[in-house]
Amino acid sequence: MKTTVIVFGDTTNKNSIQLEKEYIKRISPFSQIEYITLKEEKMGKTISEEQIKQKESDKFFEIFNKLNKNKNIFLVACHVQGKHFTSEQFAQKLKDTENQFAGITFIIGGSLGLSKNILEKAHLKLSFSSMTFPHDLFRTFLFEQIYRGFMINNNRKYHR
Amino acid sequence: MKTTVIVFGDTTNKNSIQLEKEYIKRISPFSQIEYITLKEEKMGKTISEEQIKQKESDKFFEIFNKLNKNKNIFLVACHVQGKHFTSEQFAQKLKDTENQFAGITFIIGGSLGLSKNILEKAHLKLSFSSMTFPHDLFRTFLFEQIYRGFMINNNRKYHR
Numbered sequence: 001m002k003t004t005v006i007v008f009g010d011t012t013n014k015n016s017i018q019l020e021k022e023y024i025k026r027i028s029p030f031s032q033i034e035y036i037t038l039k040e041e042k043m044g045k046t047i048s049e050e051q052i053k054q055k056e057s058d059k060f061f062e063i064f065n066k067l068n069k070n071k072n073i074f075l076v077a078c079h080v081q082g083k084h085f086t087s088e089q090f091a092q093k094l095k096d097t098e099n100q101f102a103g104i105t106f107i108i109g110g111s112l113g114l115s116k117n118i119l120e121k122a123h124l125k126l127s128f129s130s131m132t133f134p135h136d137l138f139r140t141f142l143f144e145q146i147y148r149g150f151m152i153n154n155n156r157k158y159h160r
Numbered sequence: 161m162k163t164t165v166i167v168f169g170d171t172t173n174k175n176s177i178q179l180e181k182e183y184i185k186r187i188s189p190f191s192q193i194e195y196i197t198l199k200e201e202k203m204g205k206t207i208s209e210e211q212i213k214q215k216e217s218d219k220f221f222e223i224f225n226k227l228n229k230n231k232n233i234f235l236v237a238c239h240v241q242g243k244h245f246t247s248e249q250f251a252q253k254l255k256d257t258e259n260q261f262a263g264i265t266f267i268i269g270g271s272l273g274l275s276k277n278i279l280e281k282a283h284l285k286l287s288f289s290s291m292t293f294p295h296d297l298f299r300t301f302l303f304e305q306i307y308r309g310f311m312i313n314n315n316r317k318y319h320r
Contacts, residue, residue, distance in 0.1 A: 137301065
């Protein structure tokens with residue numbers, strides 16, 4: 001199964017960049033992994049928040065529709081109001097997806113969150129926490145949980 | 161208000177250490193902050209998990225009872241099955257504590273979690289996520305949310 005993580009805006013903190021890299025490297029024996037950064041739309045007086053979200057949504061679907069041309073990608077929208085999983089439940093979801101789909105794509109929104117269109121198209125809206133975290137840290141959480149999920153599914157010991 | 165964070169075991173990942181340091185530095189204009197690392201008990205064949213938790217609990221209370229000699233410290237146990245807060249609710253809890261207590265102490269357990277005794281003594285059992293995270297990352301989350309809470313309470317802009 002191919003794992004794709006799509007985000008808006010670069011990670012700027014150098015320690016977060018290093019942590020991301022470490023987890024991506026650790027995931028790679030379990031899954032092909034692709035990390036795609038899309039440019040965040042600039043806010044401004046002449047553009048509404050809805051318009052920004054719509055533009056970001058269009059950019060996302062331009063990439064995702066290519067990935068998903070065989071309609072076999074499971075789409076997960078990271079969303080603060082989404083469903084909460086334990087790490088074991090999340091690992092089970094990865095396993096089920098591996099059995100039924102060719103790939104899994106995670107989308108993390110820009111600072112305004114995800115468009116209604118993405119939220120509706122996603123197979124799963126996943127919440128890591130009721131709390132808001134900075135993008136840099138949030139990406140590290142996601143990569144770490146993907147790694148943890150693969151470790152659980154492969155019965156590999158991984159300390160807490 | 162003085163903020164104290166007590167943990168078991170050193171942070172070993174150098175990027176996590178740097179991230180912790182960054183957030184601690186950012187918290188310092190808002191609150192005196194103390195970060196105490198206690199030695200984790202070694203697991204072994206001759207000691208049960210309950211005995212390890214008991215020993216760690218004793219170490220914790222040796223420190224905490226000194227901090228809390230005037231019975232004016234609000235104790236928060238970080239616990240996966242605890243209460244979920246939004247960042248705004250967590251900020252409000254910090255504000256309420258600031259109004260009623262001289263300090264707040266957060267305790268993060270070792271790899272076996274916290275003893276029943278600590279969980280019972282805590283004013284609040286706080287869950288950041290239903291997911292399990294490695295200690296290093298979890299500490300970064302906690303420091304970031306404390307910083308975010310003070311920023312919210314001081315009406316300071318802080319990007320998501």
